[in-house]
Ligand SMILES: NC(=O)C1=CN([C@@H]2O[C@H](COP(=O)(O)OP(=O)(O)OC[C@H]3O[C@@H](n4cnc5c(N)ncnc54)[C@H](OP(=O)(O)O)[C@@H]3O)[C@@H](O)[C@H]2O)C=CC1
């Protein structure tokens with residue numbers, strides 16, 4: 387498969403290594419200073435584009451992929467208020483788009499555990515619940531996209547919480563997401579349920595970026611030749 391990498395930082399380099407080792411050809415490595423390659427002449431040569439950039443640039447990069455009619459896998463977080471608009475553009479133009487806040491198999495299993503535990507806790511108001519996410523100090527956004535996904539899953543079941551806030555809070559109806567930035571943390575997410583009688587805590591800890599990168603390559607392999615809007619749940623058949 388011919389792959390265009392949009393964003394060649396920590397994730398772009400990790401994906402390059404895994405994709406190349408699997409026998410794919412990385413034909414473009416587009417970074418901040420190679421924006422001229424974001425056109426049909428160049429992008430159109432790829433089977434799939436994989437985009438891991440910044441909250442400020444993901445939307446534009448994805449649009450350029452649609453214009454070049456190249457399927458795009460995006461993992462960039464911190465811009466997802468625009469996701470509904472991107473999904474609509476994809477459907478309207480019969481493009482192919484797959485986004486995930488976290489591409490690791492472990493976190494996608496953790497998502498399923500989170501939803502099940504939240505459903506069980508819906509009828510147990512004696513438990514308070516809050517979250518914590520820990521990442522490296524270079525991370526631009528907070529809370530993490532993964533944490534927001536976890537919070538949205540939890541809020542869909544636990545209706546004693548009306549929303550989330552990225553800080554400690556004394557508001558009983560708000561879900562607190564505490565963000566910590568500690569090097570070299572690749573990504574740790576914890577959900578705490580606490581009652582006067584006991585605590586239940588679930589945690590996912592990434593040891594490196596390998597799981598994110600490997601999952602993104604699998605998603606790109608899955609997306610090739612398809613049209614529509616997809617998530618990692620489609621790839622993993624969850
Ligand atoms: N979904 C998932 O599984 C995961 C998602 N992520 C997310 O991916 C994103 C990137 O993470 P990470 O790789 O660690 O970040 P890095 O900062 O290491 O890499 C981002 C790269 O994108 C480049 N860039 C900036 N603007 C553009 C642009 N317009 N076009 C092309 N490249 C550009 C940056 O260049 P420069 O430095 O010159 O600005 C940098 O090299 C973040 O949003 C992060 O949250 C991270 C890991 C897993």
Ligand SMILES: O=C(O)C1=N[C@H](C(=O)O)C[C@H](O)C1
Pocket residue numbers: 463487488521522525526529530531532533572573574598
């Ligand atoms: O910036 C990172 O590193 C990560 N970002 C993603 C997120 O915001 O959830 C995924 C992973 O936690 C690593």
